[in-house]
Amino acid sequence: MAEDKKKLVKCLVCGAIFEEGEPVCPVCGVGPEYFTPHEEKEKKFRKDTEEIYIILGNGAAGVSAAEAVRERNATCSIVMVTKEDVLPYSRPMLTKAVMGKDERDELLLHEPEWYEEKRILNLTGKKAERIDTKEKEVIFDDGIRLKYDKCIYALGSECFIPPIPGHEKGEVVAIRRLSDIEKINSLLPRSKKAVVIGGGVLGLEAAWELKKSGLSVTVLEHGSQLMSRQLDQEAGEFLKSLILEKGIEVKFQADTREIEGDDHVTGVRLEGGEVIPADMVVISAGVRANCSLAQEAGASTGRAVVVNEHMETTIPGIYACGDCAEYKGINYAIWPQALEMGKAAGANATGERVSYKTVLASLTFHGMDTSLFAVGDAGKDPEKPYKVSIEKDETQKTYKAYYYQDGRLAGAILIGDTSEMGKILDQMEKGTV
Numbered sequence: 001m002a003e004d005k006k007k008l009v010k011c012l013v014c015g016a017i018f019e020e021g022e023p024v025c026p027v028c029g030v031g032p033e034y035f036t037p038h039e040e041k042e043k044k045f046r047k048d049t050e051e052i053y054i055i056l057g058n059g060a061a062g063v064s065a066a067e068a069v070r071e072r073n074a075t076c077s078i079v080m081v082t083k084e085d086v087l088p089y090s091r092p093m094l095t096k097a098v099m100g101k102d103e104r105d106e107l108l109l110h111e112p113e114w115y116e117e118k119r120i121l122n123l124t125g126k127k128a129e130r131i132d133t134k135e136k137e138v139i140f141d142d143g144i145r146l147k148y149d150k151c152i153y154a155l156g157s158e159c160f161i162p163p164i165p166g167h168e169k170g171e172v173v174a175i176r177r178l179s180d181i182e183k184i185n186s187l188l189p190r191s192k193k194a195v196v197i198g199g200g201v202l203g204l205e206a207a208w209e210l211k212k213s214g215l216s217v218t219v220l221e222h223g224s225q226l227m228s229r230q231l232d233q234e235a236g237e238f239l240k241s242l243i244l245e246k247g248i249e250v251k252f253q254a255d256t257r258e259i260e261g262d263d264h265v266t267g268v269r270l271e272g273g274e275v276i277p278a279d280m281v282v283i284s285a286g287v288r289a290n291c292s293l294a295q296e297a298g299a300s301t302g303r304a305v306v307v308n309e310h311m312e313t314t315i316p317g318i319y320a321c322g323d324c325a326e327y328k329g330i331n332y333a334i335w336p337q338a339l340e341m342g343k344a345a346g347a348n349a350t351g352e353r354v355s356y357k358t359v360l361a362s363l364t365f366h367g368m369d370t371s372l373f374a375v376g377d378a379g380k381d382p383e384k385p386y387k388v389s390i391e392k393d394e395t396q397k398t399y400k401a402y403y404y405q406d407g408r409l410a411g412a413i414l415i416g417d418t419s420e421m422g423k424i425l426d427q428m429e430k431g432t433v
Contacts, residue, residue, distance in 0.1 A: 010038035015336030045352040057154035058082040061322025061342035068346025083127035095205035131297040157287035157323035166259030191279040203284030208367035220254040230374040311345035321345035376411030
């Protein structure tokens with residue numbers, strides 16, 4: 001008797017696909033209310049070869065690409081290389097519920113046995129220094145040279161550190177890797193006050209975790225409202241009120257002049273002269289694509305490595321995906337985009353012709369005992385006429401805004417109650433009313 005096919009679900013927040021029955025998403029940690037049934041399309045394309053696939057980077061895009069290659073090619077060699085000293089893990093969880101805890105193993109995307117079964121070799125602690133496109137080799141910092149037939153460039157991005165005097169001090173952290181969280185955890189026992197520079201999703205998630213760890217927290221936001229690109233003004237004010245209720249201070253139009261202190265951080269000085277006392281500073285000022293290696297090899301770059309709909313760079317045999325790739329000028333640097341780009345890069349590298357479809361630009365936030373979801377155009381174009389529907393409940397602490405153009409949903413914002421997230425995404429993807 002044939003074994004029953006295991007049912008799959010997809011997380012609406014991060015795009016991860018996993019077996020039904022998990023209590024939380026293994027990638028981003030949200031509960032089953034954000035899961036939707038998912039049915040994988042049968043992979044019909046097969047091309048078994050003795051080729052060598054080198055995947056640079058082991059984030060969401062790299063792992064997704066490796067899996068896509070193995071699904072189509074059972075005999076090739078797949079080598080995934082990273083400069084970090086750990087197997088692939090969930091980056092979204094770095095600013096969620098891991099501060100003050102030693103949960104390295106719990107963050108892994110897959111157990112070591114998974115890679116053994118898929119015959120995917122992980123090389124950790126190796127930094128790629130050059131791609132020799134003539135010899136089809138990648139040269140690493142330890143002198144090792146690895147041959148490839150196909151190279152998938154998935155080196156992700158790095159935190160942008162503004163040139164603030166004092167940013168190099170030991171108590172200043174930009175959260176991008178597991179080692180950054182481990183650094184914060186080492187600082188927590190001797191820290192009482194923290195300043196977070198940046199009021200985006202990652203900055204607010206970090207602020208909430210630091211607050212729960214017992215620190216006094218101040219968030220510095222350069223703009224005049226929170227998440228101004230994704231939220232309308234009323235939603236920004238609503239979110240601010242929820243944050244203030246939790247005892248986290250927020251300062252707007254706050255430009256950092258200097259991070260003060262001699263041997264250790266003592267405070268953050270603003271342009272106006274005000275000094276905010278701090279033992280720790282977390283910088284969350286966005287990311288920049290890691291594209292220099294590809295650029296030096298001759299690939300076309302913009303804000304990231306330029307790819308076509310097949311994730312092909314301008315160098316034959318080299319594909320790019322994830323935070324370090326841009327398609328039609330778009331580089332959202334979000335987990336769902338990395339997953340989909342990785343799938344497309346892996347499939348096309350094997351010889352199948354798969355076209356990448358740009359994911360919807362959405363934002364999710366979980367913290368401050370609330371949740372937030374924003375997608376699409378929330379009335380940001382002054383040249384466009386919008387029909388707007390807003391529902392606000394101060395008692396239930398919920399805010400809902402729907403923006404319509406030509407009778408179709410163009411964007412939405414949900415705060416406090418994000419249960420309509422799946423319905424909204426479905427409407428926007430299908431273009432229905």
